[in-house]
Structures are given as structure tokens and as C-alpha cells.
Amino acid sequence: MFGNYFKIAWRNLIRNKAFSVINILGLTIGLVCSLLIFLWVADERSIDNFHQQGSQLYLVYERQILTDKTIGGYKTPGMLAGEMKRAIPEIVKASNFAWIDDTPDRLTFEEGNKIIKFDACYADADYFQMMSYPLLKGTAATALSAPGSLCISNKMAAAFFGSADAAIGKTLRCDNRKDFTITGVFKDLPDNVSAKFDCLIDWTSFLEDNSWAKEWGNVGPNTLVLLRKDANPAQVEAKIKNFLAKYNTDHHKVELGLQPFGESYLNGDFKDGYISGGRIAYIRLFSIVAIFIVLIACINFMNLTTARSAKRAKEIGIRKVAGAARAVLMRQFLSEAILMTVLSVCLALVLVYALLPLFNQLSNKQLVFPLFNIYFWISLAGLTLATGLAAGSYPAIFLSSLKPVKVLKGALKSGSNDIRLRKGLVVFQFVLSILFITSTIIVSRQVKYIQQTNLGYDRENLIYVPVEGNLASKYEVFKQSALNAPGIKGISRIGEPPTAVGSRTWGVEWEGKTPDNNPLFTQTAIGYDFVKTLHLKLVAGRDFSLDFASDSAGYLINEAALKVIGYKDPIGKPLTLWGRKGRIVGVLKDFHFSSLHDAIVPLILHNGEQNDYGHILVRTVSGQTKQALASLGEICKTLNPKFPFTYSFSDDAYRNLYNSEAVVNKLSTCFSFLAIFISCLGLLGLAMFTAEQRKKEIGIRKVLGAGMVSLFTLLTKEFVFLILIAFLIASPFTWWLMHTWLQTFAYKIHMEWWMFAVAVLLIIGVAMLTISYQSIRAILMNPVRSLKGE
Template identity: 55%
Template sequence: MIKNYLKIAWRNLIKNKAHTFINMAGLSVGLACSLLIMLWVQNELSVDAFHKNGDRLYSIYERQYFDNKIQGQYNTPGLLAEELKKQIPEIEYATGNSYGGESTFQAGDKILKMTGTDVGDDYLKMFSFSLLQGTAQTALNSPVSMAISRKMAQSFFGSPQAAIGKTIRFENKKDFKVTAVFEDMPKNSSQKYDYLMNWYHFVDANGQVKDWGNNWPATVIMLRADANPASVEKKLTHFLDNLNKDQKKGTFTIEIGIQRFGDLYLHNNFVNGKIEGGRIEYVHLFTIVAIFILLIACINFMNLTTARSVKRAREIGVRKVVGAVRSVLIKQFIGESLLITSLAVVVSLVLLVLLLPVFNQITRKEIELPFNQVGFWVKLAGITLITGLISGSYPALFLSSFNPVKVLKGTMKLDTGTTLFRKGLVIFQFALSVILITATIIISRQMAYVQSTNLGYDRENLIYLPINGELIPKYSTFKDEVVGMPGIESVTRVSNTPTIIENSTGGVQWIGKNPNVNIQFTQISVGYDFVKTMKLKVLAGRDFSKAFVTDSVGYMVNEAALKRIGYKAPIGQPLTQWGKKGKIIGLIKDFHFNSMHEQIMPLIIRLGEQEGYGSLLIRTEPGKTKQALASLETLCKQINPAFPFTYTFSDQEYLKLYQNEQIVTKLSNAFAFLAIFISCLGLLGLAMFTAEQRIKEIGIRKVLGASLGSLFSLLSSEFLVLVIIALMIALPVSWYAMNRWLQGFAYRTSLQWWMFALSGMIIILIATVTVSFQAVKAALIKPIKSLRSE
């Protein structure tokens, strides 16, 4: 019997090639899209999930109460890990993490840049990073100890075994001994380091981290197996009350909270001091998109199968007359659906292989095809079964319900309920397509706004160079040489690159300040010609200048800072930062020094011409950047030969702030296209069937003088009405969803009527073109062919 059903199903597929192709194409594309998103979601959820003690690892975060605000952050005092371990018995291990960065190392004649961080000696005991050489107990137990990755060991010494005990020079300043080699960190780790240095090195090199009022590194703890996280968090809430002097004044309060380390990657956004959202929002968003696209494909199948039911009415009537019961017919039709779905799955796997490299490039992932994993095939079988049942259930129930008497008399017609249900499915799938199109338009508009808006400084032709090695003591010489080079406009230095300035302080005093209010200011140090190099707008006063000796205790402030300070005429007014008394010498127009997700914060700029850290800012003349870079590389090799010449462009660093949004933009474009493609396949199939059903009516109308235009209107108007209804439903939903998304940007484009009108025009045009192809084709058939009898 099963063999017979398969034969019948196969014959139906072969007989109705166009119908089969449309169903197969829609399901295949929908399944391939859903599988890609499933792999991405699995990858996102797997990040940091591999740590053996993951259920005991917790990140520390702070809730800061000041100036009638509540702010959350992961930056903590540098001594916190050690103190927590001493005072909270439930904490087994604790470590700080300096966040690290790229540093220069030398061993023999090899000089390379590697990425790493400073961590406590508990780090490798807490996290499940495999050690190839050395032990977790001794790897980082001295200030000159260093653990390196397999990659770094092979790069410098040839192998992990050869690296143990060797000396490697850091930033041409200090020698470290390789005491352990760890396996390269997994792709699904949020932490990806080539080296780990002992925490004492970080504390010694950055004295300010000993101040309990300074927040810089992250802190991670591991609880004992029998510890209760809730009770530990209660003990931690007011842990800093007696350690942070600012808290004692009552104007600034910090509470400590804990978050599972495995949750940090996806849940890292703060709203009023509470963790709300993060990358998890994109995981939820694209999971919904995957379900929607698969639903659209299933709707196509249901619609086309139901629409063509009249073609199979006689077959069903005869089978019922000869004794076929309804349950058997239902099994047959669901079996046919599962057969088509299975074939579509095979095609979707081929598409998956072809599309995955492009998908990885867009998402900046390294997702691999899990064909060797049993779990993947189990899930795929489940998706196949669910898709087959969803797409085949209604047609099976509908077809098996036919009355054999009506069928064999030739009076069988689709009832009103069936017709309305089929139209409802068309409306639903086009509504989803409209939502995706509208989202694509608005997301693209916001990204264009982000890239084109005036930041308050000119990010074009601006280059960042790290200050390291001999550039620290020879900065003045280097600057004098660079200024005279062709293609260079100006040079300065800055403690933080202007793309991301996050260092904040409450240690600012001025005349008239309310002693009961603690206001946080963002602060940076800069060199001479900062305003000129950045092309900032000075509203009052001036930039720092060598002509004024008193500028060493001078300050520049932005508009947001002046608003909080309250001076009416700020130039020459007293200002004190960290006990260093000075005067305001300049007021600059607000400029963006963080992403547009955040408001421009109050900023205080101090002079730090000779500070030995940060970055050089070099502005080149338009069109001469290549020439300037060549000259800079030659000079750097002369003055700073122990360090490779590296640089970044300001505009590229700025765009890195919106990596998630760029990925969402590209994926939205792709998914909107796929949704439209699948929906239009279904529309084309329905148009083909409608034209086929009305072929004799068209012939009669042509004989009676109907024009091509009237016939086109006859065949297409029904479908266009459905699309317009879909628009009426989808556009309000789109407005609500995208308005909420835009709230995540402090600076954003506005929702305008033309965005929704454009979305509507696009979907109507696509639907019209899809239907008109078949409508015109049917209208052009000669009446003699359409009217001839079977």
C-alpha cells in the first residue's frame, strides 16, 4: 500500500511540473534560510557555554547612583577581586581582567603584535582553557610569569614544548618567562587572547587602579560548589561602602551585582542600572524571522495544494466510492507533503553548503556545517516532520472531506470558508513580507544617518598611531619631523582615541557646586593642536598653546559640561580636577566621542603633551594619505625600530561601533528579498491556477470583444486587493516595531510617511509584475484554443 501511495505521489509531482517546482523552490529556500539562522542562533547560544564550572562563574557589575541617575557598568576597582576573595568565604576563586589589547613582543629577531590581557593567578583555574604545557596552579604565580597560546608559541618558538621556560620581551620594556602554553581559545569563546600576563604587572604599571574610586578592569568570581548565589549577592551589594571614599560622602553610591558569566555575551545592556537585553534581542529577532520565512513557504504549499484540489476531486471521489476511508486519504496526502518536504530538505542542504561562506562573511562568524553531529540530523528530521505536517495538514483534511456524489456529478466547488482561508493565508504571508521590507528601509536609513551625520569633528583623513616604545620619550622629535612631511596637516596626541572615550570621574570641583550632588564627567588628556587636528569648533576661548605656561593647569570643556557646571561666562573661571586647580581656557562645541546609542556626556579636556600612553592623531591632506603613510612608516622605523608600524583610520574605527547594526542591515536585506521571493512564487502559482481555471471564460470574453487591459484587470484585481489588505495590516505593525528599535539610539532618524509608502509601492509593484506575467500570457491565448473541448 505504501508503495502504491509513493507511486501516486510521484506521478502527481511529475504530472504537475510547474506546481511541483513552485512548491519545491519555496520550501527549499525557506528551509535553507531557516537552517542558516538556526546554525547562527546555536552559535550565539554556545558562546562561553563550554566552561566546566560555568554554573559557578559570575561577572561582577556595578550599579552607580549619582546625580539622580542610575548607571550600570562592568568596570570595577582594580583591587576588587583580591579583596572579595579575602572577605567572602563563598568565593573560591576571583580574578581581574584588564580587557587588554594589542602589544608588541620580541624573541630573538622576531617582532610581532599579539592580543592579550592581564589576569589574576586564579584565571586558568576558573576557565576551561586547555593547557598544553605547564599547570594552572603555577602558570601565573609570579609578576614575570606569562602564559601564551599555541599560535603564539609556534610563531615565536616553533612549538609549545620549545616555548616553556623561554624569555620574551614585552613592549621593549620588560622580559617575561613563558610558564604555560594553552590551546588556542575556542571559536565560541568571548575571550580570545594570545597571551595572559600576571595581574601584578598590570597593577604596577597602572598605579591608579589601586584607588578604590577608579573603575577600569572587569572582575570575575567563581563560587564554591555549595554556595548560594542569591545570598552571595546580598553580601556584595554594599561591599564598597567602606572602601570608596566618594561613597562615604553620600553623593555617590555603588552597589555590586553578579551575573552568570555565560550570560554576559548575550545580556550586556544596562537600562537604569539593570541588565536588560543585548545581543539576545537579535537572537530573538532572527529566530522569529526564520519561523516567519518558513511559515511563508508552508503557506505557499497549503495555498497551492488547496487551490488545485478541484483537479484531484475525481480521483478522491472514485477512491471513496471503492471503499477508501478518510483516515487513509489523510495519511496519503500528508505522505505526499512529507515527500515534497524531504526533497526540499535535500535541495536546502545544497543551498546551505553554497550560502554558508557568504553568511559567515556577513555575520563575521566561523560557523561550520555540523554534518558529523547526530544532533543536527535529529533536529533536521524534526524540522522536516513539522514542516511536512504543517504544510500538508490542512490540504489533507480538506481534500479528504470531499463528497463523492458531488464530485462525480461535476458539481464540486470550493466553499466560501475555504476560499476565505486561502485568501487569509495570502494576506498573512504578504503582511510578513511588508514588515520585513519596511524594517529594511528604516534600518538602512538609520545606518545612513549614522554614517553621514556631523559628529562635530572631521573623521576623514584622520589616522591613529599607538604611542609605544621610543615614541614615548621622543614624541616631541617625532612630532616636529612629522609636521614638516608632505601630505601632513597637523599632529597631536590623546589618551583615548576620539571614537571611544569612556574614562569618567566625579573628582571635579568649581565655584557654586552643590556638595550634595556628584556629577560624573568624561575626561581625557590631549596634546597641543588637538582642536586643529580634530577640526573641532571653539565657541569661546582657545586651544592649548605653548605660548601659555599656565595651560598645564588649564581645562577645555564641552557644551554638555558647561551646562552642568553652570558658568555664564566660562573663560577664566576656576575648575579643579583631582585636586589640581586651574582655569577654563576654552569652550568647544559638543562632538560625538561614543556611539550614537549614547547621549553626548559632559567632557573635560586637560593638557597631557608628554604623557606616555594613548594614541597619536595625525591629519593628512585630502588625497595624500598614501604618501603620508609611507613617510610615517619610514620615520617610525628610524625612531622606533623595535615596534612594527601599525595604524588605524578614524572612519573605520567609528564604523566598528555599529558592527551589530551593519550585520542586521545586511541580513534584513537578504531576508526581505527571500520573503518576497517565496511569497511571489506562491502568488505566481495561484495566478497560474486561476488563469487555467478561467481559460474558457477568457476565451468567451475575447470573442465578445474584451480588451487585453480588461482581461488583465479581471485576473489581477483579486490578488492586488489581497496585497492592499496585507499592507493595511502590516504598516501599523511595522511602525510600532521600528519605533521601538530606534529608541535604542540617542540620536536617530525620524520615521516618515514616505518610508512606509515606499514599502507599499515596492510590494504592490512586485505583486503586479508577478501576476501580470501569467495574466497577460492567459489573455493572449487564441480563443479557438481556449474554447475547444477536452
């Protein structure tokens, strides 16, 4: 029986080629969009969710309760893991880790004549016993247990020694200052890891190189804990809430919390000290978009099928007269819908496979087609069935309900309920299309605002060179050589890149500070000529200068810090940072030194001209970057031969802050225009239906002398009216949605009326182009043909 249904369905597809192509095209495009989105969503959800002990693995976060606000984050003291493991029985394994939410350290490793840079992180001895990173050589219990231990990836082992077997037990020199023994080789990390690294260094070595991490008042590393299988996470979290009270000597309260490690990638944002979402918002948004695009495609199918109802009316009437029950007819039409969906799915799979490389470029992913994933095929089968039933349900109900007496007499006419439903479906399509287009315009404007906003310093023609090896001790020689080289106009230095200054402290004192006032300041070290090199603006005082010996203990502050400190005439006033007394020499106009998601916070800059860490800032002459890089490369090769010359552009570092927004902008643009295209196919269906229903009316009007303009207006004004209704429905919801998204930025655009107007005018224009052909075709039909049955 079902075989007969599909045989008839196939014949109908072949007989009505144009109709079939339009229908299959709409479903195919909708399914392609949805499948690509679901592959992206599945990949995002898989990140950090493959660990065998994932249900017991938690990330510790801090909630710092300040005088005026509460802030949260994953940065914790560097001694926390060991203390928690000793004090909390439910914690069976614990590891500090640097860094999960920051970029890994790019270190230089040397063996023989091979000098290569690799990404390095640091972890405690328990780390490999907690995480599911398979070791090819070495054991999880001992890989990071001894000081001077180094665990490397299989890729790193092959680069230096040819294989994992040859690497174990060998020594690598790190940054030309310390030797590490290879105690383990792990399998290269998969793509679905948030914190990627090529090697891990033991935590003892980290503490030796970063003495600040031994002090409980300083935070920076992350802390991972593994709970007992029978432990109650809520009870453990209650135990650790005030864990730092006995270690904390500052005048502020710090609470600890636990978050499942597998959730931290998608839920990494904090609000008022508590986790409040993150990337998960984009997952939900695009999941809804995928569902809506499939719905739009299904609505197209409904409208196109019912538009052809007049052509199939006599077939239905004859079959009913011959004894066909309504249930039989419904199964027939559902079979046709499912067959068309199966064909669309097959085409969609081919297109997804072909488009995946392009989609990976748009989304910055490494997605692969899940050919051998049984869950993918089960989900696809469910999607096919659901789409077929959704697309075919209304046509099956509508067509099977036709009365044989009326259709055989040629008196087929849709009822008002049917017409309202079809119009309602079209309105729904365009509500979604207007929402997509308007949202795309707003997201695009915000991304453009981010890219073009004045940060308070000039990020163009600015290069970062890491301070490593001999550059630390030979910085003055480097600076003078570089300033005399072609293409270079300014040199300074900073402890952290200007886009990632994030080291925070309470250790600040000044005249008039009260004991209960303990605000949080961001701080970093800078060199001479910092203001000049970054093109910053001073509102008072001056830059650090070699002409003033006291500047070695001086401070520059921004306007936000001055508001907190409260000095009326700040230049020359005393300021103490971590017990180091000095004086304020300059006040900088506020500038952005982190993401635009965050408001500018109080900043203190202290003199770090002699520091052995950080980045050298190089200001190049516009248009001479190539010459400048060649000069810098030669200078570094001479002064620092054991380290490959590496650099990064300020523009690139800034853009990397907004990778998620850039991806959302690209994807939303693509999917918005595809949604309009699919919606216009639905509009074509309604235009076909209207023309079919009103062809006799048009013939009569033509006989009575109606012109083409009046007839065209008659056929198109209804569609414009539907789009305007969709606009009135979509606008408030779009405003609310985009307003909510923009609130995640401290600095943002303002939504304007023209953003909504452009969306509706664009859709009206495209819609008019879509329906014009069908309307003009109906108008040009000879009235003799349309009226000959009367």
C-alpha cells in the first residue's frame, strides 16, 4: 500500500517539474542551514565534555565582594588546589592550572640545533589523573610529579625527536634558561578542548618563576577539583564558600564556588559575582534560528501545495467518488511530502558536505561531516520525518477535505478560514525574516562600532614583540638600535598587551584613604615613552622620563583611578602600590585596555623599564611596516639568536577579542538572506494561489476595461499589507532581543528607526520582485481563456 502511495507521489513530482523544483529547493536550503547550524551547535556543546570523570570534575571560581560591587571570575590563588585537597575530604584530586581563560605562554624550546616555539601551560601532579588526555608514554600519576617535569604532545615529540618513544626521558631547554626532563608524551589534543597547549610544565616550576602566586592575596591561575563519586556538589560548595577567610589578609570578602568543568566554556560570564551565561546565548539563538528556518521551508511547502489545489481538485473528487476514504487521501499527501523531504534531505547532505569547508572559514571551526556518527543519522531520520509531517500536514488536511460534488462542478473555492491561515503563515514567515534582517543590521553596526571606535590610543601601525631571552637584559640596546632603523618611530614596553591588561590588586594606598575603602585597581608595568608610543592623551602631568630619576618609583593613573582616589590636584601627590611608595606624575585620559564588553576601570601604571617580562611596543611609520619588521628581525637575530623573532599586530590582538561577535555577524548575515529567499518562495506560492483563484475576476475586469496598473495594484497590495503587519509584529520583539544583546557591552551603538525601516523596505522590494512575474502573467492572460468555462 505504501509503495503505491510513493509511486503516485513520484509521478506527481515528475509531472509537475516546476512546482517540484521550487518545493524541493525551499526545503533543501532550509535543511542545509539547519544542518550546518546543528553541526556547529553540537561542536560547541562537545567542548570540554568528553572527559570520563566529567560528572565529578569542577572548576573553582571566586566571588569578590568589594565596597561598591561584587565581581566574579576563575582567577584564584596559586596555592589553592593543594590546600583544598588537604582540607576537604570530598576532593580526591586537585590541580592548579595556568591558564584556562587566558592564552597559553608561547615558549621557546631548544634541543641540539632545533629551536621551536610551542604553547605551554602549567599544571599540578594530579592533572592527568583528572583529565582524559591519553598518555602515549609515561604514567598519569608521575608525569608532572617531580620539579623540572615536562609533558609534551605527540606533535612536539615528533618535531624534536621523531617519535614519542625517542622523546621520553630526554631534556629540552626552555627559553634558554632552564632545562626540563620529558616525563610523559600525551596524544595531541582534540579540537573540542577550550584550553589548548602543546606541553605542560609542573606546578613547582611555575611557582619558582612566579613568586607572586605563592601569596594568597594574588590571583591568576585556575583551580580544578575532582570530587568523590558519592560527594554532593552543593554540600562541597557550601564547605568551600568561606575557605579563603583564614588566608585572606585584605579588607574584603572572598567567596568560592564550583562550576561543572564541562559547563565553563559555554557559561563563562559573570554578573554580580555569579555565573550568568556566556556563549550559551549564541547556542540558544542559533538553535532557534535553525528551527525557524525549517519552519519557513515547511510553510513554503504548505502554500505551494495548496496553491496547486485547483489542479488536483478533480483528481481528489474522482478518487472520493470511487470510494477513497479521507484517511487514505491524507496518507497519500503525507507520503508525497515525506518523499519530497527525503529528496531534499539527500540534496541537503550533498550540499552540507560541499559547503562545510566554507562554513568552517565563516565559523572559525574544524567541523567534519559526521559520516560514521550513528546519533547524527538517527537525528537526521527524526528531522526528516518531522519535517515531512510538518510540511504535509496542512495540505493533507485541506486537500482531503474537498467536497467531490463541488470540485467536479469546478466550483472549488477556499473558505475564509483557509485564506486567513495561509496569510497568517506568510505573515509568520516575514516576521522571522524582518527579525533576522534587523538583527543582522544591528549586529553588523555593533561589530563595525567595535572595529572603528576610538580606544583612546592608536592601534594602527603598532607591533608587540615579546620580551624573552636576551631582550630582557639588552632592552636598551634593542631600543636604540630599533629607533635608528628605517620604518620605526617609537619604542616602549608594557607588562601585558594593551588589549589584555587584567592584573588586579587591592594593594593601593593614598592620603585620605579610609580603612573601609578598599577598591580594586588594575595595574601593569610600562616603560619610558609609553604615552608617546601609544599616542595616549594626558589630562594632567607628563609621561615617564629619563630626565627625572624619581620616575623609577612614579605612577601614571587614568581618570577612573583619579575619581576613586579623590585627589583634587593629583600631580606630585603620594601613592603606594604593594608597599612601594611613589608619586603621581601624570593622569591619562581614560582609554580602553580590555574588551568593550567591560567598562573602563581604575588603572595604575608603574615604571617597569628594567623588568625581564612583558612586551616591547613598536610604533612603525605608516606604510613602512615591511621595512620595520625586517629591521626588527635583524636586530633580534643579533641580540637574541637563541629565540626566533616573533611579533603580533595590535589590530589582530584587538580583533581576537571579538571573535564570537564576528562569527555571529557572518552567520547571521548568511542565514538572514537565505531566510528571505526561502520566504519569498513561500510568497511565490501565495501569489500562485491568488492568481489561480482570481483569474476569472481578472478576466472580467479586463473585459470591462481595467488597465494593467490597476490590476497589478489589485494583486500586489495585499502582499505589501501582509509584510507591514509582519513588521508591526516583529519590530517590538526585535528591539527587545537586540536591546538585551547590546546590554552585554559597556560601550554600544544606539538602535535607530532606520535600521528597522531598511529591513522592511528591503523585504518589500524583494517580495515585489518575487510576485511581479506571477502577477504580470495573470494580468496578461487572455480573458477568453479564463472565462471560457462560464
